Amino acid sequence: MTRADRVARAFVRYRSARRWGSAERIQRYQRRALRRQLAFLRGHSPLLAERIAGTDLAALAALPVMDRASMMGDFDRLVTVPVTRDQALEFALGHEHSREFSGTLRGLSVGLSSGTSGHRGLFVVSPAERDAWVGAVLAMALPRGRALWGHRIALFLRADNSLYEAVDSRAIAFRFFDTFADLAPQVPDLAAYAPTILVGPPSVLREVARLASRAGVTVRPERVICAAEVLHDDDAAALREAFGVGVIHQLYQCTEGLLAHTCERGTLHLNEHMVLFEREDLGDGRFVPVITDLERRAQPIVRYRMGDVLVASAEPCACGSALTAIDRIEGRESDVLVGTRIGGGSTPVFADTVSRAMVLAEGFDDYTVTQRPDGSLDVALAQPAPGAADAVRRELRALFERLGCEAPEITFLDFNHDVTAKRRRVTRQGEQT
Numbered sequence: 001m002t003r004a005d006r007v008a009r010a011f012v013r014y015r016s017a018r019r020w021g022s023a024e025r026i027q028r029y030q031r032r033a034l035r036r037q038l039a040f041l042r043g044h045s046p047l048l049a050e051r052i053a054g055t056d057l058a059a060l061a062a063l064p065v066m067d068r069a070s071m072m073g074d075f076d077r078l079v080t081v082p083v084t085r086d087q088a089l090e091f092a093l094g095h096e097h098s099r100e101f102s103g104t105l106r107g108l109s110v111g112l113s114s115g116t117s118g119h120r121g122l123f124v125v126s127p128a129e130r131d132a133w134v135g136a137v138l139a140m141a142l143p144r145g146r147a148l149w150g151h152r153i154a155l156f157l158r159a160d161n162s163l164y165e166a167v168d169s170r171a172i173a174f175r176f177f178d179t180f181a182d183l184a185p186q187v188p189d190l191a192a193y194a195p196t197i198l199v200g201p202p203s204v205l206r207e208v209a210r211l212a213s214r215a216g217v218t219v220r221p222e223r224v225i226c227a228a229e230v231l232h233d234d235d236a237a238a239l240r241e242a243f244g245v246g247v248i249h250q251l252y253q254c255t256e257g258l259l260a261h262t263c264e265r266g267t268l269h270l271n272e273h274m275v276l277f278e279r280e281d282l283g284d285g286r287f288v289p290v291i292t293d294l295e296r297r298a299q300p301i302v303r304y305r306m307g308d309v310l311v312a313s314a315e316p317c318a319c320g321s322a323l324t325a326i327d328r329i330e331g332r333e334s335d336v337l338v339g340t341r342i343g344g345g346s347t348p349v350f351a352d353t354v355s356r357a358m359v360l361a362e363g364f365d366d367y368t369v370t371q372r373p374d375g376s377l378d379v380a381l382a383q384p385a386p387g388a389a390d391a392v393r394r395e396l397r398a399l400f401e402r403l404g405c406e407a408p409e410i411t412f413l414d415f416n417h418d419v420t421a422k423r424r425r426v427t428r429q430g431e432q433t
């Protein structure tokens with residue numbers, strides 16, 4: 001099979017909405033795929049050969065949960081390809097420094113992700129997996145109800161350019177823009193390219209919109225897809241306005257997998273046709289996903305605990321897909337602040353509630369809230385209006401008080417604008433896992 005064949009096959013598999021129209025069908029598919037996957041891993045991963053006792057859901061549930069630290073620690077015995085962690089790390093770091101993201105190590109693509117608490121994630125992907133991934137992304141990204149060809153896709157993502165060679169053609173063209181270089185001179189090129197689909201992190205796309213408006217050029221894609229960062233409501237509103245689209249799509253994708261996508265209705269759906277999700281329940285529909293990738297084999301992802309908090313929708317989506325609908329991604333778990341309860345104990349203060357408090361306070365362009373290990377908050381406001389700091393202090397204190405917590409000490413710092421950094425607006429320091 002050629003690369004293009006593999007991409008096309010994955011595209012067809014994931015494109016059909018009807019195929020994933022009932023929960024029973026999805027579960028049946030998952031059970032079959034899990035059987036195949038566990039049987040393969042038992043035969044090819046030295047670590048999992050010792051651990052996997054069967055190929056059904058019960059056998060899966062008996063396996064220990066992995067996290068980034070244990071994944072890195074067990075890397076050499078976990079993977080099913082002849083690459084060690086040190087070799088892959090050296091290769092990936094070399095590319096990171098040269099900002100040259102193509103090239104393979106013994107035929108494998110190697111990726112590095114910045115950890116949320118200082119831990120790097122390292123991921124290896126085989127050529128077949130890479131092509132299937134591109135097919136899946138296209139199935140989820142290309143608009144329905146129009147011809148599939150003629151798309152020009154502009155990517156403001158750090159990505160492996162060779163990923164898209166298989167499909168780059170007159171039918172679908174890709175163009176990469178460099179988010180590590182000055183964006184201003186690239187914006188006229190973007191306008192001239194006239195992308196039908198614009199992809200990037202929300203913070204970068206907002207900056208692109210600002211620069212386009214300043215340069216007096218217009219960018220009107222058919223679809224805007226956010227990736228690599230949590231999409232906040234205010235970002236979505238700003239991007240809808242700036243690019244003249246009704247819905248901002250998301251691909252919830254990280255080195256651990258392609259975990260969710262937005263349907264035509266604008267709802268985020270879990271990719272349960274690729275990944276099995278177990279839930280660590282936090283109450284009120286919130287959960288931490290523990291994922292098992294049903295397809296990736298070079299580096300198995302088996303009961304891997306993500307650092308994100310997801311919020312399941314109470315209602316199924318009207319689009320007809322039975323893939324679980326998600327209200328929102330609340331970001332990294334380390335972004336959950338801790339409130340000290342009056343009278344003792346502590347309570348989580350979710351990033352989402354902090355964001356809402358900040359929205360209520362007004363009078364600034366952007367912000368970060370960082371909690372120190374002693375519980376105090378450092379707040380940085382971008383271009384604050386007079387009185388903005390007082391409003392923020394008031395709203396944050398009100399939030400903590402509503403939760404029965406002591407009002408935290410708040411210190412205001414200068415806002416440091418860095419669009420290349422993976423932006424986390426609400427963070428907590430001192431968690432070294």
Ligand SMILES: [Zn+2]
Pocket residue numbers: 263264265266267269317318319320321
């Ligand atoms: Zn939907």
